Amino acid sequence: MPSVAARYAELVAAGELRPDPEQAAAAQRLDQLQQELERPAPASGLIGRLFGKKQAPPPRGIYMWGDVGRGKSMLMDLFHDNLNVGPKRRAHFHEFMLDVHARLREERKKESGDPILPVAAGIAAETRVLCFDEMVVNNSADAMIMSRLFTALIVEHGMVIVTTSNRAPNQLYKDGLNREHFLPFIALVEQRLDVLTLNGPVDYRMERMRGLGTWHVPIGPESTEAVREAFFRLTDYPPEDSAHVPSAELDVGVGRTMHVPKSLKGVAVFSFKRLCAEARGAIDYLAIARHYHTVIVVAIPRLGAEVRNETMRFITLIDALYEHKVKLIATAAADPVNLYDSRGRGDDEGRFAFDRTVSRLMEMQSQDYLALGHGED
Numbered sequence: 267m268p269s270v271a272a273r274y275a276e277l278v279a280a281g282e283l284r285p286d287p288e289q290a291a292a293a294q295r296l297d298q299l300q301q302e303l304e305r306p307a308p309a310s311g312l313i314g315r316l317f318g319k320k321q322a323p324p325p326r327g328i329y330m331w332g333d334v335g336r337g338k339s340m341l342m343d344l345f346h347d348n349l350n351v352g353p354k355r356r357a358h359f360h361e362f363m364l365d366v367h368a369r370l371r372e373e374r375k376k377e378s379g380d381p382i383l384p385v386a387a388g389i390a391a392e393t394r395v396l397c398f399d400e401m402v403v404n405n406s407a408d409a410m411i412m413s414r415l416f417t418a419l420i421v422e423h424g425m426v427i428v429t430t431s432n433r434a435p436n437q438l439y440k441d442g443l444n445r446e447h448f449l450p451f452i453a454l455v456e457q458r459l460d461v462l463t464l465n466g467p468v469d470y471r472m473e474r475m476r477g478l479g480t481w482h483v484p485i486g487p488e489s490t491e492a493v494r495e496a497f498f499r500l501t502d503y504p505p506e507d508s509a510h511v512p513s514a515e516l517d518v519g520v521g522r523t524m525h526v527p528k529s530l531k532g533v534a535v536f537s538f539k540r541l542c543a544e545a546r547g548a549i550d551y552l553a554i555a556r557h558y559h560t561v562i563v564v565a566i567p568r569l570g571a572e573v574r575n576e577t578m579r580f581i582t583l584i585d586a587l588y589e590h591k592v593k594l595i596a597t598a599a600a601d602p603v604n605l606y607d608s609r610g611r612g613d614d615e616g617r618f619a620f621d622r623t624v625s626r627l628m629e630m631q632s633q634d635y636l637a638l639g640h641g642e643d
Contacts, residue, residue, distance in 0.1 A: 268348055269297050269300060269348065270293050270296040270297040270300050270345050271293050271296075273344050273348060274293035274341070274344060283337070283340075286337065286466040287466070288332075288336075288462075288463065288465065289336075289337050289464060289466060291462070292328075292330055292341050292464060293341060293344070295328060295460060295462060296328065296341060296342075296345040296428070299325055299326075299328060299345070300345060300348065300349055302325040303325060303349060303351045303395065304349070324424040324425070324426055325426055326458060326459060326460055327420070327427035327428055327429075327459040328427075328429070328460050328462060329427075329429050329431065329459040329461045329462065330342065330428075330429070330430045330431070330462045330463075330464055331430070331431040331432065331433055331434050331435070331462075331463060331464070332463055332464035332465040333432065333465055333637075333639060334432060334637065334638065334640065336464040336465060336466055337464060338430035338464050339399050339400075339430055339531070339532070341464075342356070342397050342399065342428055342429075342430055343356070343531075345397065345428060346397045346428075351395065352394065353392060353395075354393065354394060354395040354396075354397070355392070355395070355396050355397065356397040356399070357396075357398060357399070358398070358399050358400060358532060358557055359398045359399065359400055360400075360556040361557060362396075363408050364517045364519070365517075366389075366411070366415065368517065369381075369385045369389075370382070373385055382414045382415050382418065385415070386415055386418035386419050386422070386423065387418075387423070389419065390418075390423035390424075393425065394425065394426065395425070395426045395428070396419070396426070396427050396428070397427075397428045398427070398428070398429035398430065399429075399430055400430060400431065400432070400532065400559065400641070401429045401430065401431040401438070402431060402432065402438070402640065402641035403438050403439040403448070404439070404590075404641055406442065406443045406444060409439050409442055409443075409444070409448040410444070410447055412448065412451045413447070413449075413450040413454065416451060416454055417450075420454065420458050421454075421458070427458075427459060429459075432639030432640065432641070433639075435455045435456055435461060436452055436456075438451075438452060475496065475499060475636070478492060478495060478496055478499070479492065480496075480593070480594060480595045480596070480631050480636075481595075481596055481598065481601065481602065481627070482595075482597045482598070483597070483598050483599065483601055484599055484600075485564075485565050485567075485598065485599055486597075489597035490564065492597075493562050493564060493596075494508060496562065496595050497530075497535060497562060500531065500533050500560055501530045501533055502531075503530055508528075511528040511529075511535075512528070512529055512530055513525065513526060514526040514529035516529075516557060517553070518549055518550050518552075518553040519553065520549065524546075524550055524553065526554075527540070528562075529558075532557075532558055532559040533558060533559070533562065534557075534558040534560070534561050534562065535562040535564070536562070536563055537564050538563055538564065538565050538566045538567065538576075538580075539565070541563060541579070541580075542576045542579040543576055546579055547579075548582050548586065551582055551583045551585075551586035551587070552586050554583075554586065554587075554592075555586040555589065555590035556590060556641075559592060559593060559640035560592065560593040560594075561587060561592055561593070561595070562594075562596070563594065563595075563597075564597045565597060566580070566596055566597065566598035566599065566605070567598075567599050568599045568600060568607040569605055569606050569607065569620070570606050570607040570616065571616050572607075574616070577606070577616070580623070581619065581620065581622075581623050584623050584626055585623075585626070587630070588626045588629075588630060590640065591635070591638045591639065591640055591641060592640065593630075593636060594627075594630050602627035602628055603624055603628075605620075605624070605627075606624070
């Protein structure tokens with residue numbers, strides 16, 4: 267397989283990326299890590315075994331942070347896809363933590379002591395290199411276990427971690443409840459991982475979306491084509507092959523999953539009917555908002571008193587996406603201001619409740635909102 271640095275240089279030469287010193291430096295560091303991991307382990311030999319020669323420590327991992335759209339995920343994908351060692355795993359950070367909590371629940375049933383250590387051992391047995399996209403900590407349940415979990419993974423099991431984040435390590439879980447219990451995790455990252463900053467001048471995600479828009483009316487072929495193009499620009503998946511975009515089963519907690527019809531590189535595509543016409547609640551929408559940086563919703567109809575349940579679910583969905591700074595791309599029957607149909611029904615209360623959603627939908631189309639990182643406050 268080619269090296270990370272070689273692949274990065276090819277992308278720059280082809281004009282797919284602009285020259286960026288911070289990206290180039292990160293590519294070189296990832297290339298170095300790739301070489302360290304792919305280098306055959308030296309044979310210990312008889313003398314080494316007789317004298318108890320210690321095994322070489324694992325390579326240092328990497329923590330890349332910076333503003334949204336600076337190429338962090340792209341570089342991590344180059345590393346993961348070109349790394350010729352296994353087992354390796356690439357996961358969105360929230361997806362990984364949902365898996366951890368599911369494993370912890372199973373361990374607690376055994377009533378055999380601290381469940382974190384066997385969970386860490388199980389993960390380490392499955393994975394040598396773990397790549398996280400968009401590390402962000404916004405709940406106390408994750409914060410309380412991360413220090414012990416990652417100490418076990420990195421220090422005790424020698425796992426190599428490569429992660430991206432929109433925040434510097436010392437800004438993670440800022441002002442969070444009982445943050446003092448989280449501080450050892452920050453210290454672990456700073457001691458065991460190389461922290462690289464990517465804050466170059468180009469926001470590639472915004473550049474790719476330039477001129478395309480996020481809210482498309484009316485519902486029809488032209489709007490559908492616009493969101494297909496948006497999905498392609500965000501994921502590099504060819505529009506002509508849209509029938510083969512991967513789907514996913516999203517763990518929403520309480521032993522339940524949600525089917526995501528199209529799920530790739532942090533982008534999800536849903537129909538309004540699947541999201542809001544079916545029986546769903548805040549827990550579903552929060553799971554989506556935590557897992558995806560961009561959500562595409564197609565065929566949003568006119569809302570109002572006649573479809574009260576669907577309208578209330580839509581309000582809850584937008585609240586969840588807004589609070590987690592998720593990008594929303596949609597096809598709809600009307601622009602946000604005219605989306606709620608209250609004509610001739612004296613539905614002032616419903617219209618009033620929807621006004622906040624209209625305000626949020628308008629803000630979510632602004633450049634300031636689109637420039638925010640996923641999960642930022």
